[in-house]
Amino acid sequence: MRKKNPAPNPQFISFPFLGFRYPRLLLWVSGLLLAISCSELPKQSSQPSLHEAQAAADYVGEQVCASCHQLEFQHWSHTAHANIFQQATAQTLAARSCEACHGPGSEHLINPTDLNRIVAFTRRSLTPIKQQNAICLQCHRGGKRIHWPGSSHQNNDLSCSDCHNPMAKLSRQGLLTENSINQTCFNCHQQQRAEFRKRSHMPLPEGKMSCVDCHNPHGSANSALLNALTINQLCYRCHSEKRGPFIWEHAPVRENCLNCHQAHGSNHESLLVTTRPFLCQSCHSNRGHPNDLLTTGQLPGGSLPDARLMNRSCQNCHLQVHGSNHPSGVRFHR
Numbered sequence: 001m002r003k004k005n006p007a008p009n010p011q012f013i014s015f016p017f018l019g020f021r022y023p024r025l026l027l028w029v030s031g032l033l034l035a036i037s038c039s040e041l042p043k044q045s046s047q048p049s050l051h052e053a054q055a056a057a058d059y060v061g062e063q064v065c066a067s068c069h070q071l072e073f074q075h076w077s078h079t080a081h082a083n084i085f086q087q088a089t090a091q092t093l094a095a096r097s098c099e100a101c102h103g104p105g106s107e108h109l110i111n112p113t114d115l116n117r118i119v120a121f122t123r124r125s126l127t128p129i130k131q132q133n134a135i136c137l138q139c140h141r142g143g144k145r146i147h148w149p150g151s152s153h154q155n156n157d158l159s160c161s162d163c164h165n166p167m168a169k170l171s172r173q174g175l176l177t178e179n180s181i182n183q184t185c186f187n188c189h190q191q192q193r194a195e196f197r198k199r200s201h202m203p204l205p206e207g208k209m210s211c212v213d214c215h216n217p218h219g220s221a222n223s224a225l226l227n228a229l230t231i232n233q234l235c236y237r238c239h240s241e242k243r244g245p246f247i248w249e250h251a252p253v254r255e256n257c258l259n260c261h262q263a264h265g266s267n268h269e270s271l272l273v274t275t276r277p278f279l280c281q282s283c284h285s286n287r288g289h290p291n292d293l294l295t296t297g298q299l300p301g302g303s304l305p306d307a308r309l310m311n312r313s314c315q316n317c318h319l320q321v322h323g324s325n326h327p328s329g330v331r332f333h334r
């Protein structure tokens with residue numbers, strides 16, 4: 001059973017405000033004195049801003065909210081927040097339940113249709129994104145969100161509620177807006193959705209991984225919100241055999257896997273950026289190679305078809321492109 005919220009007892013309700021309100025009061029008094037002394041100062045607007053409404057409001061308790069928002073209350077009661085907040089010590093923010101996120105609600109009760117009187121997170125909300133996020137970050141600062149300030153999502157004015165919907169348990173974990181991580185991201189990242197549908201792709205649509213295996217949507221120390229220090233370190237995490245060490249290293253592999261591979265998907269095999277031999281030839285001009293193409297007979301279907309145009313092209317001979325450990329593997333032949 002849900003714990004009943006304490007009745008609005010003035011002694012309790014005003015207590016957590018003391019530290020916050022007292023300096024405001026001082027400000028008000030000095031402001032008032034100032035207003036009296038210089039009568040030209042503009043009069044205060046009669047319509048309270050959200051900030052003013054919030055400062056004036058008191059907590060009313062979740063039962064009051066539930067009396068009008070029955071459906072929201074029902075859906076919410078299955079979430080992680082509902083479970084945890086239920087056990088919170090009285091007078092902590094978590095014990096405020098609905099009002100931990102939506103702010104004190106007494107002003108909202110006076111005029112529910114005036115969205116200036118309640119912290120809201122939906123599209124029509126009048127609460128600035130920065131304030132919305134600050135509310136969540138009170139309890140969720142740090143950890144995976146250590147790089148949230150300055151991340152491209154933060155810079156592009158995303159709110160926590162673009163990806164999270166704490167009002168219902170729509171996903172197994174993480175209170176997401178969709179039933180999976182990938183679906184949540186695809187809502188905005190259509191191009192990446194297309195990339196994962198290409199002929200060769202990371203097994204993400206197959207459910208073997210999700211965007212957060214490689215990205216931290218809350219921000220990271222690397223570019224593109226990657227959750228590893230370098231691209232290669234990211235790839236080695238799952239393809240550790242490519243890490244080596246190798247006696248004979250192939251320079252572009254050490255430098256960056258994306259010299260040859262796409263990260264999400266490609267219409268060439270093995271997520272390659274282009275087909276062989278063009279891939280290899282984009283860096284290796286064939287001058288001096290013992291097997292240069294010289295005659296039309298060397299084309300596929302000719303009298304002596306060239307190995308570079310058949311099967312695995314250059315890799316018919318240079319098999320170990322990621323590096324070789326064979327004593328005579330200097331040309332990656334074995």
Ligand code: HEC
Pocket residue numbers: 060061062064065066067068069098099102104105106108109112113114118119120121122124125
């Ligand atoms: C007297 C009934 C009533 C009570 C009690 C009430 N609300 Fe509301 N609330 C409404 C109505 C009606 C609306 C819709 C206003 C509109 O559609 O313009 C609303 C809107 C909201 C919204 C904005 C929804 C949006 O579109 O973003 C939020 C958030 C909200 N209420 C939260 C609360 C919370 C939290 C409490 C408890 C502190 C609460 N309400 C108590 C009637 C109530």
Ligand code: HEC
Pocket residue numbers: 062065066069072073076081097098099100101102120121122161164165166167
């Ligand atoms: C953990 C923070 C949090 C708590 C606790 C919370 N809400 Fe919300 N609420 C949100 C967010 C975020 C949204 C916006 C969801 C969206 O994008 O649709 C929201 C949306 C709403 C809306 C708008 C309609 C909707 O569902 O989108 C109402 C009404 C509302 N909340 C009422 C409540 C009530 C009543 C409670 C307590 C039973 C409550 N909220 C508890 C964060 C919270």
Ligand code: HEC
Pocket residue numbers: 080081084093094100101135136137138139140160161164166172173174175176
């Ligand atoms: C009063 C503190 C508080 C506030 C405010 C708050 N949360 Fe939480 N939240 C918690 C606690 C406690 C948990 C459960 C423990 C944990 O997983 O860290 C939690 C869990 C979560 C989870 C993980 C749920 C899961 O199923 O794993 C998400 C996601 C989340 N909160 C998002 C939000 C968002 C978004 C907001 C703002 C709209 C918000 N929280 C506001 C305290 C808070």
Ligand code: HEC
Pocket residue numbers: 133136137140143144145148153158159160161162163164173174176181184212217218
């Ligand atoms: C671009 C989408 C996106 C945005 C924006 C976003 N999140 Fe998340 N968040 C996720 C995803 C996806 C997960 C699940 C990841 C996982 O399980 O590792 C998650 C997980 C979480 C969790 C639970 C796991 C943990 O880290 O403890 C919390 C709490 C959370 N987010 C809070 C927030 C807060 C607070 C904000 C706003 C400052 C925010 N998120 C903004 C996508 C987002």
Ligand code: HEC
Pocket residue numbers: 152153156158162163181184185186187188189211212215216217223224225226
């Ligand atoms: C509400 C829309 C929205 C959602 C949902 C969203 N993103 Fe984004 N994302 C953006 C915007 C806007 C940018 C910045 C502009 C751009 O680069 O396209 C961005 C940028 C990125 C970038 C590139 C960052 C950079 O610095 O180049 C990555 C990676 C990314 N998002 C991953 C994710 C992941 C993973 C998810 C799901 C957990 C997600 N996004 C969900 C809107 C969204």
Ligand code: HEC
Pocket residue numbers: 182185186189192193202204209210211212213214215224226231258263264
């Ligand atoms: C196997 C790891 C991996 C997975 C899984 C992954 N990404 Fe990426 N993603 C990358 C890498 C690596 C880059 C950096 C590409 C670069 O630097 O050119 C990147 C770049 C991006 C960018 C920046 C624009 C671009 O294409 O360069 C966005 C946006 C993005 N990813 C979104 C997503 C989304 C959304 C998902 C999930 C549907 C996802 N990624 C899954 C590795 C991954």
Ligand code: HEC
Pocket residue numbers: 200201202203208209213214231234235236237238239257258261262263269270271
């Ligand atoms: C979270 C683990 C994970 C990470 C990180 C990861 N991969 Fe993969 N990768 C896989 C899995 C799983 C497969 C599928 C293997 C299979 O089907 O046998 C795969 C397949 C591949 C394939 C073969 C695709 C095909 O069609 O044959 C290539 C190439 C590849 N990954 C390159 C990369 C590169 C480059 C990176 C770094 C940007 C990377 N991977 C990061 C898990 C990962």
Ligand code: HEC
Pocket residue numbers: 232235236239242243250252253254256257258259260261270272315319321322
């Ligand atoms: C010089 C170009 C090049 C670079 C750089 C490169 N690869 Fe590859 N990779 C290939 C080619 C060509 C294939 C397909 C032929 C084959 O299977 O050897 C391939 C295939 C793969 C495969 C699938 C087949 C297998 O061997 O498991 C994986 C996984 C892979 N690469 C991972 C990586 C990783 C991780 C990196 C970075 C450390 C990387 N590649 C860097 C050219 C490259």
Ligand code: HEC
Pocket residue numbers: 250251252259260276279280281282283284314315318321330331332
């Ligand atoms: C991004 C550029 C790049 C791509 C793409 C590339 N290589 Fe290389 N490759 C290099 C560099 C740089 C070296 C080192 C050259 C040196 O040490 O003189 C090298 C060395 C080699 C060597 C050894 C040469 C020697 O002198 O010992 C062979 C063989 C080779 N690559 C084959 C391939 C094949 C086959 C492919 C296609 C699958 C390929 N390379 C794709 C840049 C590339």
Ligand code: HEC
Pocket residue numbers: 277280281284286287288289290291307308313314315316317318331
């Ligand atoms: C029929 C086998 C075969 C094929 C196919 C082949 N190579 Fe070679 N390649 C060799 C042999 C053998 C050597 C060693 C020659 C030497 O040591 O003098 C060599 C040497 C090289 C070298 C290092 C020395 C040099 O001449 O620059 C590079 C780079 C190279 N190959 C790239 C390629 C590329 C790129 C392709 C595809 C366009 C390719 N090879 C296709 C057999 C082959």
